[in-house]
Amino acid sequence: EPEVTQTPSHQVTQMGQEVILRCVPISNHLYFYWYRQILGQKVEFLVSFYNNEISEKSEIFDDQFSVERPDGSNFTLKIRSTKLEDSAMYFCASSEIPGVGTEAFFGQGTRLTVV
Amino acid sequence: AQSVTQLDSHVSVSEGTPVLLRCNYSSSYSPSLFWYVQHPNKGLQLLLKYTSAATLVKGINGFEAEFKKSETSFHLTKPSAHMSDAAEYFCVVSERRDDKIIFGKGTRLHILP
Numbered sequence: 483e484p485e486v487t488q489t490p491s492h493q494v495t496q497m498g499q500e501v502i503l504r505c506v507p508i509s510n511h512l513y514f515y516w517y518r519q520i521l522g523q524k525v526e527f528l529v530s531f532y533n534n535e536i537s538e539k540s541e542i543f544d545d546q547f548s549v550e551r552p553d554g555s556n557f558t559l560k561i562r563s564t565k566l567e568d569s570a571m572y573f574c575a576s577s578e579i580p581g582v583g584t585e586a587f588f589g590q591g592t593r594l595t596v597v
Numbered sequence: 598a599q600s601v602t603q604l605d606s607h608v609s610v611s612e613g614t615p616v617l618l619r620c621n622y623s624s625s626y627s628p629s630l631f632w633y634v635q636h637p638n639k640g641l642q643l644l645l646k647y648t649s650a651a652t653l654v655k656g657i658n659g660f661e662a663e664f665k666k667s668e669t670s671f672h673l674t675k676p677s678a679h680m681s682d683a684a685e686y687f688c689v690v691s692e693r694r695d696d697k698i699i700f701g702k703g704t705r706l707h708i709l710p
Contacts, residue, residue, distance in 0.1 A: 585629075
């Protein structure tokens with residue numbers, strides 16, 4: 483069964499450093515998403531991506547964040563200068579074109595710890 | 598704008614008894630509704646989805662959900678809880694015109710022996 487894969491599973495970084503979280507979506511999917519879940523809190527929408535550009539983003543997704551689909555298979559989330567409050571589980575997801583009953587398939591997540 | 602409210606942050610039931618996890622949604626258009634489950638240290642797994650074909654939806658692991666438009670609800674049920682059901686459950690809504698899906702805050706289900 484096709485699945486979304488994320489690497490690494492756990493990343494530890496120092497405050498102020500840049501991190502890149504990687505995702506390989508399901509191959510025939512067209513929409514890609516990043517969500518995050520701070521420990522003990524709800525899953526929050528960050529950004530959606532379609533046709534090589536950002537489709538929608540939340541207020542969390544500020545200038546420190548960027549997304550890219552560099553080679554047609556990977557989908558990356560970059561945080562330019564990490565802050566302590568960026569520590570969270572980051573989930574990548576992909577879907578076909580959103581429609582009635584179109585679910586998103588989620589990866590296992592990358593746990594980012596900023597120290 | 599779409600939104601979803603999970604009325605209970607924690608639910609505890611005894612093994613073998615029924616489970617009810619409540620979810621209410623707000624949507625301007627015909628929504629798609631989903632329940633996802635997250636086991637400890639695991640990713641998000643789709644339990645079931647409402648696609649307007651039938652108001653009673655059956656999912657994996659014996660879970661069901663009923664879409665009630667008049668009550669704007671999509672509650673998740675299971676007749677008999679199992680220890681392996683202990684997890685976090687998320688009610689999720691999406692609208693066709695929006696390029697995002699919205700999560701509820703989650704309900705942590707505890708199963709008592």
